[in-house]
Amino acid sequence: MTSTLSLPPAAVRLRGLVRRHGDVLALGGVDLDVAAGTFTAVMGPSGSGKSTLLRCAAGLDRPDAGRVEVAGTALEGLSERRLTLLRRDRIGFVFQSFNLLPTLTAAQNVALPLRLAGRRPARGEVRAALARVGLAGRERHRPAELSGGQCQRVALARALIARPAVLFGDEPTGALDSTTGAEVMDMLRALVDEEGRTLVMVTHDPVAAARADRVVFLVDGRLAGELTAPTPTAVAARLAALRPATGGARGEPAGPTGPVEPAGAVEPAGAVGSASPVGSAGAPC
Numbered sequence: 001m002t003s004t005l006s007l008p009p010a011a012v013r014l015r016g017l018v019r020r021h022g023d024v025l026a027l028g029g030v031d032l033d034v035a036a037g038t039f040t041a042v043m044g045p046s047g048s049g050k051s052t053l054l055r056c057a058a059g060l061d062r063p064d065a066g067r068v069e070v071a072g073t074a075l076e077g078l079s080e081r082r083l084t085l086l087r088r089d090r091i092g093f094v095f096q097s098f099n100l101l102p103t104l105t106a107a108q109n110v111a112l113p114l115r116l117a118g119r120r121p122a123r124g125e126v127r128a129a130l131a132r133v134g135l136a137g138r139e140r141h142r143p144a145e146l147s148g149g150q151c152q153r154v155a156l157a158r159a160l161i162a163r164p165a166v167l168f169g170d171e172p173t174g175a176l177d178s179t180t181g182a183e184v185m186d187m188l189r190a191l192v193d194e195e196g197r198t199l200v201m202v203t204h205d206p207v208a209a210a211r212a213d214r215v216v217f218l219v220d221g222r223l224a225g226e227l228t229a230p231t232p233t234a235v236a237a238r239l240a241a242l243r244p245a246t247g248g249a250r251g252e253p254a255g256p257t258g259p260v261e262p263a264g265a266v267e268p269a270g271a272v273g274s275a276s277p278v279g280s281a282g283a284p285c
């Protein structure tokens with residue numbers, strides 16, 4: 001038996017991950033391990049491949065080469081059906097846009113992944129999930145009756161209801177004002193500290209990234225270092241140091257060695273918290 005096999009599996013293990021979008025090399029061979037029960041932030045200039053990395057790691061996108069393991073299960077070679085089941089049962093996802101179904105109440109939105117799995121929620125399960133994110137008493141509210149921060153909390157409760165092995169977040173506070181975003185970050189941090197959840201989050205915000213245990217940096221689809229025990233100042237300084245090499249600040253295309261196309265909005269069509277592709281009828285609050 002090799003020493004690798006004797007180690008407990010990482011919650012997420014990426015090896016040699018390559019993903020092309022046409023002529024664009026979005027990921028150029030990424031190796032990354034995420035330990036269970038930790039909070040990892042992914043940062044980098046616009047177009048550096050952060051969303052692509054997250055989507056591949058969460059089984060929402062298939063890499064062209066390389067290996068993805070989530071909670072010890074290798075994703076390559078899984079049929080679409082088995083991949084869908086894995087996403088449904090083992091992976092949670094929250095996005096910048098909350099993707100709540102506007103005609104459903106908060107409780108119905110949270111229960112949706114269970115319903116889609118053919119499971120009736122246990123008595124009190126949905127109520128408890130909403131209470132966990134500070135929304136006790138809001139069960140019957142529809143998204144239009146909730147603030148943006150409350151909608152993101154509903155999305156969070158929905159992502160967690162099936163108790164996924166890993167929660168992925170793609171700029172989960174990106175649509176929120178700083179105070180509300182900080183509240184959501186408090187909640188995410190508490191999920192790791194108090195419940196041992198594993199969280200991997202893409203963000204552009206050094207303050208949000210500094211809530212993580214570890215920040216990994218991507219440039220031109222490749223890992224470009226990491227920070228442990230990050231502070232906002234250290235994260236911002238590292239980001240600033242990355243930018244000259246890649247041609248500019250956020251929103252500018254990467255430099256000559258980088259991707260040749262402008263960054264596209266990578267909206268995860270149809271994802272509703274559990275990473276199951278179950279329709280895209282959700283609308284922001």
Ligand SMILES: Nc1ncnc2c1ncn2[C@@H]1O[C@H](COP(=O)(O)OP(=O)(O)OP(=O)(O)O)[C@@H](O)[C@H]1O
Pocket residue numbers: 021022024025026044045046047048049050051052053259260261262263264265266
């Ligand atoms: N579906 C797609 N089709 C074509 N090109 C794509 C697609 N998705 C991503 N890309 C390209 O791949 C590269 C990486 O994109 P990605 O969205 O992963 O970067 P990012 O770091 O998340 O960017 P941002 O911070 O702007 O969201 C970019 O050049 C982008 O334009």
